[in-house]
Amino acid sequence: MNENEKLTWDDIKAMFAETAKRSKETDKQLDKVKKLVSETTRQMKETDKKIVKMNEDSKQKIDELNRQLGGISKSNGDMAEDFFFNAFRKDKIFMGEKYDRIHKGYFSSVDPYRNEYDIVFFNGKNIAIIEVKYKAKPSNIDVEHLKSRIEHFKKYAKEYKNHNIILGVAAMSFKSGFATKLHEEGIVTIHPVGKKMVIYDKEAKRF
Secondary structure, three states: OOOOOOOOHHHHHHHHHHHHHHHHHHHHHHHHHHHHHHHHHHHHHHHHHHHHHHHHHHHHHHHHHHHHHHHHHHHHHHHHHHHHHHHHHOOOEEOOEEOOEEEEEEOOOOOOOOOOEEEEEEOOOEEEEEEEEEEEOOOOOOHHHHHHHHHHHHHHOHHHOOOEEEEEEEEEEEOOOHHHHHHHOOOEEEEEEOOEEEEEOOOOOOO
16 A cells, blocks of 8 residues: 555454454464363373373382292292201211201301301301301302301300301302302302212311
8 A cells, every 4th residue: 555545444443353354263273272272281291191000100110029029039949958957966976076956047046137048057066157148259258247157156256256267158059160269268158069079178277
């Protein structure tokens, strides 16, 4: 429109009508966007609920699996303890030496920590403390911790404080190379081969 021309009332009404039309179209587009955002939000919430449910289900399954594995591990450990205890308790001979007594799950009544020792041999001069595992490996036997139990034993089982302590690890099997590490630390290893009990004590120390 030429700037010298004057707007008529009809021109103004037409302009308002066009603006109103465009505004309605914009409102429609906004409504569509709002609906799309609302639907997307709803779907996201539904997805979040499904993810939470899946996580809860997965956690329950993992917890149950851990319980089952823990039960199997404990069962294997108990079986190994029974196996080695029964193998020694009849004649009570260990490393060619006769012992007076053998206990399974021994602990001192005055020990406030109630530390338990899997198998312990007793005689007048020696104590043999045997740690039992189904499979012995670095992840379930800390050598330094095992050796630290000697002083703990002597502290709370004071009647044996002047005895020599022999440390041993008995297992149905050993992780490759781990038995050698134990031997280097002066720890005896015991494991079954067929019907025989193999005891390696060439480097055994008396602590």
